[in-house]
Amino acid sequence: MEAAPPTYELATLRDPVAVVAPYIPSNCLSSSALVSRSWHEVFSAQLWGNPSSHSDVEDDRLYDALSTFVRNLRNVRIATRKRTHTLHLPHDEGNRYSFHSTEWLDDVLHLLPNLQSLVVRGLSYFDHASLMQVRLVDQPPFNLRLLDISNCANITPGALARLLPRCLSLFYLDLSYTLAAREWVVLDTLKHLIGLQVLKLRGLNLDNFHVFMHTHVLGRRIRSLDLSENNITDQYLRWLIDKCLPDLTNHSSNAQGRHADGSDSILGPNMLAISQGVHFETYIRRIFTSGFVARLAMEDRPDPGATHLYLSDNYITPVGICELLESGALHVVDVGGQSHYTDRHSTRRHVSSVWQTKSGKTVVTALRDDASENLKHLRVHYGVLIAPEQSIGVDDLVPVIKSNFAAPYDLINRKSGPCLGDPDDLLDTGAPPLPDDCLQPAMLPHLRTLVLTEFPAMSSDRTLIDRLIDYISNCAIQAAHAHAQAKLDWTSPPGRAGQTGTLRHSAERVFALERIVLELSKDVPAGNHSEARSSAQGAKLSMTEDADSEVLWSAAAGDFSFFDGESRAADDEPNDNSLGLSPSRDESQATYARVQSQVQVVDNIAVLSAFRKDRRLVHQQNAASDDHHAYTEGYWPGVVQIVRSAFSVHAGEAADYHSSRSRYA
Template identity: 25%
Template sequence: MAMEQPPPPSYREATERQDWLPLVAPYITLRDHASLCLVSRRFYRHFAPRLWNDPVAVLRVLRPRVDCDEELRCYHDFILHRVDKARPATRCLVRSIDLRGFGRDESEFSLDTNTRVLSQTLGKLSPTFPRLRCILVDGHPEVNPNYLARNRPGPDLPLLLSIPGCQAGTLEAAFFASPYFRNLVYLDISDVPEAMATKALRDSIRPEVLPRLRILKAQGQSMGDVEALSLFSAFKQRIWSLDLSRNRLTDRSLRGLRSTLPSVSFRDLSRSRTHRFSAEGVLIDHPHSSPGDADRTLLVVESNHSASFTHPDRYLVDTPDYPGTQDPLAASRSDGRTAIWDDSATAIRKALAAHDDNLEDGCSSLDSVFELEVCQANRGTTHLYLSQNNISASGIASLITSSPGHFERFECDSMSFPVPEGLFPPWMPPNTKLSGFLGAAHLFRPVFSSNLQVLRIHHSLVTNLLSIRTDHLSEPIPTIVESWLAETHLLPGAELAYPQTFLPDMNPRLRSLALTNIPRYSSGPLIHKLTTFLHLLSLQERAIRSSRPVTRHGPQTLPGLRSLTLEFAPDPSHELHELQAACSSETAAFSFFDDESSPGFLSMETTSPTPPQPSIPRQQHLPRQPMPPPRLPVTRPTISTPPSSSPLPTAPSPSSPAPPPMPVL
C-alpha cells in the first residue's frame, strides 16, 4: 500500500500569516544556531531543536577536520562532563544519537584508552537524554550492545535501534525483554553474534514483547527455516519491512512467508480491476486447479494490446475512486504515482526524531508519533529482502504468484536454477551450479505485481543469461570461461525455451530496477542485451513524455523506470595482471588446476603454438564429435591496461574458430 497524500490545510492554516523563521532556518549554517538561540525565546524555539536534535552529528559538523581519536575524546568529554551542565529542558531536545561512522577512519581502528568509551556511554543515554528516540551504532564492532539494556525506562523509550556489526559481546538472554525496548518500531540486528541463534533471544522477538515492531533487519544470522517460520507465524502482518538476507532460508520458509501477506486472492483482485483489462489483461484460475490450492496455476487473459504492451493508456495512473464508492479490494492497489515508504534507517530516523513539541509545556507523549504511517500495523510485508539465501527460482516465482500484488519492494540477487541432465559437455566439472531467473518475466507485470516499484534481482531477468559457478576451480580464468560458456552454450537454449524477457513497458509502474551479478567479461551477447534494454528505456521516456496531457486538467502519467543500476560481479583483473607476469616467465607450462589429470584441465603454453587437449581417463571414451574445452583469447581492456602491456597469448582451437575477445564491462 503506497503512502497516502497529506490532507489539505485547514482554513486557519491557509489564511494565517506565515512566520518567516521556519522558512529561513534551513538555509542558516549550523555554526550560527548557538548564537541565534540567545537572541530571544522565539528564536530559541526554532533553532534549539535543530541544534540539539542529534548532538553527535552537530559535533562532526562543527569539528570536521579531526581524526577518529580526537572525535571520541570530544564525544567522551561531551557525554560525561558538559552535557550535565545543560538544562533538563534542553537535554529533552535530544531525539537521536547517530554514531554511524563516528570515531572511525579507513585505517585500522585503535582507541587505546578509549576502547570502551562508546560502550560505556550507551548505558548513560536514558538518564542523560530522557526523550531519546533513535539510537544508531552501525559499523562499530568494538561496541558491546549489552550496555543499552542497562538503561532504565523513561517517558520516551527508544523507537529505533540499529546495532548491525556490534560484535564486542554476545547479546544477553534478556536483552530484548528489557522494558527499555518495549516500544521499538525499527530494529536492525544484522551481523550481531548469535542474535537469533539463542532460543531466549528468539522468543523475546515476539509481538508480546515488542508489540510495535514494524521494521526488522536480521542479515547474517544463520537463520534457518525453523526460526524463520516461527518468526512469520508470530508477527503475521505486523511487520511491513523484513530483511532476511545472507541467511540459510530455503523454499520451505517462503511457503510460510505467505502468512505475512493479506488474505486476498488474485481472483478477487482481478474482479475489481476489470477496468484495467484492456491495458494489463486479467487473471483467472486454471480450469484444472483446485480453488483451495495455494500453488494453483493462474492464467492471464490478454486483450488486443496487453500481450504486446502497446495500449495507449498504459502510462496513465489509475482513476481515483469517489468517496463512498471505494472498493476495499481495489484500495490495496496504489495509483502508480505515489512513492512507496522508505524503510532506510536515515528516513525512519528523520520521521521518528522530528520535533513537534511545545518547549513551555514540555515534551509531548508518543501518541502522535505512533499515529505516523510507518508505525501502523496490519499492512502485511510490503518490503522483502531475500538476497544470498538457498532459494530457488521456482520458489521465488511461487511466492510472487501467491502474493496478491502486495510487494512494493523486492530484492533477491541470486537464486538457484535446476541443471537439466545432459546440459553440460562431459569435460565440465560435475558440481557445476546455475543461478538465474528465467521464464518468469510475466510475474512482474502489473497484473501480478501491481504495487511493485523497486526491484533488485539477477540480471537474467533482462538478459536471459544464467550464471555458472564451478566451486573447485581457481580464479580468475574460470570466471572468464564461465562467462564464455554461459553465452555460447546456454544462451541459445534459454532464448529458445524462454523467449520473453523483461521489458520496460511490461510494467511502467516500476520505478527502480537493479540487475545483479553481471559478469564483467562478454563476447558480445551480454553487451547487446544491456544496450538494447537501455535503448528501450529511452523509448519509454519519450513515449511517456509524448503522452502527457497538454493542459493541467488532463490525466496524470506514470513516471516509468527512472533508475537502472547495474551491479557487476567481482573483477579479477588484478589477478589477470599477475597471471600475465607468470605466463611471461621462463616456466614452460602454466596450469590453473592443481590436478592435471582432471577432466577440466586447461593449460597454457607460452612456447608451443599447439594448444593442449583435455586429458581424459582411460575408462572414458571420446564422443564421435568431441567438443574441445573453451579456449578464450583473454585481453585486457584499453581503459585499464598500460600501453606497454600485451594481451595474454592464446592459440586458436583447431576444431572451431576462436570467439571474439571478451571486453570488460
C-alpha cells in the same frame, strides 16, 4: 501528512529565524543562541537535536565532543535535554570515546526523555556490561522509534532480550550482523513490539527453524523485511507467503482492477508513493533523525503485511522465487545474488541463466503474469534478459543452464521511427513476436528501478550486450508510447507552466521505468575450460585482480613453450624444440597469435556507453533540426547506472544518520 496537523498559530505566524535556523553553520549556532531568549529557543533546538550532525565522521574531534556530551548529561537542565531527538555514536576504531563507566547507556536512555533515534552501529562500548546497567524496574518504557544496533559483537542474547521489550514504540529496528540477535530468546521478544514495521535481520546465519518460528511471532505486522545473507530455503518462503505477506484474497478490487487494501483512504498520494517505493526505509531514517515526529499516518494501517522483501544471498531456488512472485503483493523485491542454492543432495551450483521450474513456469513469466501490477523495484540476476533456445524439463530444484543463447530480436524499425500522432503506431513495428521467457519492458509497466546483478563487464561475444541494447531500445519505444498517451489525456492542463510535470506524471502511469542498474560481476569471462574452472572457484591469477590482467593470465595459463624443457599444453604438437632449443621466430609468432585469439573479449560497458552516447547525440541533433520530431530510435531518457559489486552494505544509510552541517554551509 506524515504527522498531526499544526496549530493555528504555528500555521499562520511564521518566524523567519526558525526558517533560517536549519541552514546556519554549526560553528555559528552557539553564538546565535546567545543573542536573545527567542533566538535561544530556536537555536538550542538545533544544537541539541542531533549532536553528531555538527561534525564529520572523519573528524577526531567528533568523538571527544560526543564523549563530553554523554558525560555531562547529569549537569544539564531537563528542558534542554528534552530537545535531543537523535543520538548517533559512530563506529570507533580504537578507544576514541571516553565514557569513563558502563553507566553511559543508562544515562542516555533515562536522561534524554524524548530520545527518538539511537544509532550505535558497530560501537564496541555497546556491550553486555552497559546493557545490564540499564535500569528497567519501576521505569516507564523508552520512547525510541528507531534503533540501529547492527554489527555489535560485544552484546549477549540475554542482555539484548532484556532491553527490547522496553522499547514498545519502535518502528524501525536493525539487528543486522549482530549474532546475538539470532537466538530464540531475542527473536521471541519481537512479539512485544506491536508498532514495528521495518525489521532488518541481515547476515545472522538464520536457518529454517529460526525463521519458521519467526513468522509466527511477526505475522503481518512488518512492512519491510530484510533477510539477506542467511541460510533460508524454499521451505521458509512458503511459510513467509502464508504468514507474513499481505492477504489479497480478502481485499476488493477497484474500477481499475487494482487491489484496494484500505491504504488509499489513510495515506495521501505522496505518502502512498513513498510507502510503496524503494526509498521507504530512507524516508523513515531521514524523518526520524531530522526532528520530532508524533505519529506517522502509515501507522494507522492495520497489519500491512510485508510489501518490501530482501532475500539476496540465500539458498532460494527458482521455484521459491516463482512462488514468492505469485503472491502479487510485493512492491520491492530483492532476489539478486542467488549464485548458490541447495538441491536435493544439498550441493551448491552456479546459476547463470534464465530459471525454469519443472512445470515450465519461469521467473520471467511469474513477473509478467503475477507481479506486474504492484512491483516498483526489482533486483534480480541478469539472466532474465536472455531467452533460452528451448525449454528443458528438469527437476524442481535445478535451473536451466544454457551456454548458447538466442540472437536478439529486431524490436524496432531500422529505417524510420514511428509517428507519435497515433500511439498504436508505436506497437506496430513489424518485429517478430517476443518469447514468453524473455524479459521485456512492457511486462512491468509500473516498475521504476531494475537492478541486474552479476552482470559481466567482459564476455566472449556480443550476445548479452546486444540483448541489453535491444531492451533499452524497447524502453525507448515504451517511453515514447507513454508520452503520446499522456498527450491524449484530457486531464492535462493545456498551456500552463505545470503541463510538463503533469504530462510526466500521466506518462508514468503507462510506463514508469526510470533507472537500470548494472551490478558488475568480479568473475572473468570464460574463454576455455581452465579459465571457467578458475572463475568458478574464485581464484585470482594476477596481483592487481584487474579484469584485463586476469584475461591475459588465464589465456597463457597452459602455454609453456617459452621455457626450455617444460611441458606444454595438451593441444601443442611436438617439435624439435623440446630438446632444450629455443623456439623459432615463426613458432613464437604462432604462439602469440594463439594467445591473442584466446583473449578476444567484448567490453560490454564500452559498447553500452558508445551506444548511449550515439543515441543521445542523434536525439539532440533531431531536436535541434525538427521540434516536432520527439522520438529518436534507441534513445531512452532514463538512467543506466554501472555499480561495482564491492560496496558497503550500509553506505546509503550512513548519510541519512549523519549529515554534516558543513555540507550546507
